Amino acid sequence: MKMIQSPTFKAFSEPVVKNNPVFIQSLGICSALAVTVQLKTAIVMALAMTFVTAFSSLTISAMRQVIPRNVRMIVELSVIASLVILADEVLRAFFYDISKQLSVFVGLIITNCIVMGRAETYALGNPPLQSFMDGLGNGAGYGLVLVTVAFIRELFGAGKLFGFSVVPQFFYDHGYMNMGFMQLAPAAFIIIGMLVWLQKSLMRG
Amino acid sequence: MSDQLKSIAFTALIALVCSLLLTGAATGLKDRKLRNVAVDRQKNILKSVGLFKPNQPSTVAQIEQLYQDTIRCYALDGAGRIVAGSSDADALPVCFYVKDNRPAAYILPVDSRGLWGEIHGYMAIRSDGKTVAGFSVYSHNETPGLGGEIEKPWFRQNFVGKQIVDASGAFAAVGIAKGKVSEVIAADRQANYVDGISGATLTGRFLTDGLKAVLLDYGALSKLFRSGPVSLPAGS
Numbered sequence: 457m458k459m460i461q462s463p464t465f466k467a468f469s470e471p472v473v474k475n476n477p478v479f480i481q482s483l484g485i486c487s488a489l490a491v492t493v494q495l496k497t498a499i500v501m502a503l504a505m506t507f508v509t510a511f512s513s514l515t516i517s518a519m520r521q522v523i524p525r526n527v528r529m530i531v532e533l534s535v536i537a538s539l540v541i542l543a544d545e546v547l548r549a550f551f552y553d554i555s556k557q558l559s560v561f562v563g564l565i566i567t568n569c570i571v572m573g574r575a576e577t578y579a580l581g582n583p584p585l586q587s588f589m590d591g592l593g594n595g596a597g598y599g600l601v602l603v604t605v606a607f608i609r610e611l612f613g614a615g616k617l618f619g620f621s622v623v624p625q626f627f628y629d630h631g632y633m634n635m636g637f638m639q640l641a642p643a644a645f646i647i648i649g650m651l652v653w654l655q656k657s658l659m660r661g
Numbered sequence: 662m663s664d665q666l667k668s669i670a671f672t673a674l675i676a677l678v679c680s681l682l683l684t685g686a687a688t689g690l691k692d693r694k695l696r697n698v699a700v701d702r703q704k705n706i707l708k709s710v711g712l713f714k715p716n717q718p719s720t721v722a723q724i725e726q727l728y729q730d731t732i733r734c735y736a737l738d739g740a741g742r743i744v745a746g747s748s749d750a751d752a753l754p755v756c757f758y759v760k761d762n763r764p765a766a767y768i769l770p771v772d773s774r775g776l777w778g779e780i781h782g783y784m785a786i787r788s789d790g791k792t793v794a795g796f797s798v799y800s801h802n803e804t805p806g807l808g809g810e811i812e813k814p815w816f817r818q819n820f821v822g823k824q825i826v827d828a829s830g831a832f833a834a835v836g837i838a839k840g841k842v843s844e845v846i847a848a849d850r851q852a853n854y855v856d857g858i859s860g861a862t863l864t865g866r867f868l869t870d871g872l873k874a875v876l877l878d879y880g881a882l883s884k885l886f887r888s889g890p891v892s893l894p895a896g897s
Contacts, residue, residue, distance in 0.1 A: 552697035639806035
């Protein structure tokens with residue numbers, strides 16, 4: 457019980473559900489539309505994003521006493537951009553097929569407001585370990601949304617999960633069809649909207 | 662030290678550390694990245710002649726081995742001759758699927774315009790010089806679900822067995838129909854078209870033009886194959 461109430465754990469758990477960056481803060485929606493056609497890309501994107509938010513928060517928090525106030529945003533961006541490029545390089549070297557599918561969206565993590573937002577509002581005012589956990593939590597919260605949306609889109613849009621067919625041929629033989637609409641960006645918008653609705657009504661209860 | 666000087670010194674230090682880190686990562690991973698790009702190209706060449714099935718799990722080493730065993734690349738000089746290597750600026754690259762020491766198909770790089778950007782891929786023609794052996798796409802910017810379907814197996818598979826010549830044997834290229842071939846194309850021209858993608862008329866039109874241009878560029882080679890067996894020069 458003690459661990460669950462510690463500020464370090466809270467820094468991680470709050471953004472996952474209660475203060476989810478996508479649902480509550482409405483951040484990072486752009487990439488949530490783009491990379492959620494398949495589960496595989498969504499998971500890799502979520503991992504890359506979590507890596508960047510966690511380590512940028514850690515680095516910035518560790519330097520928070522020495523960063524001159526007037527250049528703090530430039531410093532934050534340098535740290536974030538370096539980490540993003542690092543993640544992109546690793547993907548290109550080890551997961552080439554997935555990095556090809558993610559194309560520009562890994563690079564665009566730099567412009568994802570979640571990263572900068574956490575650095576500005578949290579990491580600058582809190583100790584490194586807590587900031588790291590906060591970054592991890594925000595990445596996980598973002599990832600949770602991404603994976604949920606991708607699960608729904610891949611299942612109904614292509615009848616597959618992780619690229620494997622899960623809708624039996626029997627269904628297709630009897631007139632079931634994949635929803636082509638699920639493959640398009642507006643579908644992700646609608647799913648996210650419904651998830652926000654669900655999350656809000658659960659939280660109120 | 663004044664505040665301003667401190668800010669400048671701090672940012673300079675951060676920039677230095679970040680650039681060192683990134684340079685290290687980029688150089689350290691360079692070989693792996695280049696190898697990935699090369700293997701991806703090889704994979705698509707193999708796909709165009711039907712040697713690499715989609716969703717088939719293959720390791721990098723397996724692909725490289727298969728490529729080495731079956732594909733040989735040459736250049737086509739200005740006079741349409743197959744040469745091992747050419748310094749000629751307008752020499753065209755061409756690869757062959759070699760089976761029992763004979764070319765079973767020739768593979769042409771396709772660089773076409775698309776709706777949102779360029780489409781890159783390969784088209785393979787059988788050694789009769791007129792039947793398409795396959796088609797593959799390795800890079801494009803078309804809309805996912807619409808024009809993006811050009812890279813999907815169902816669309817690429819439709820090219821197999823199509824003709825680049827008409828019934829009389831004259832060059833006709835292979836194009837993408839607007840709709841189903843059986844409904845919109847005259848019976849005697851159906852061998853020159855594949856089914857179109859609904860919602861991607863423009864992508865189809867651009868790719869049709871691109872394929873025609875490529876097939877025209879390599880027209881001399883197709884004629885050479887149509888006129889009889891072709892033997893490849895030694896070395897590649």
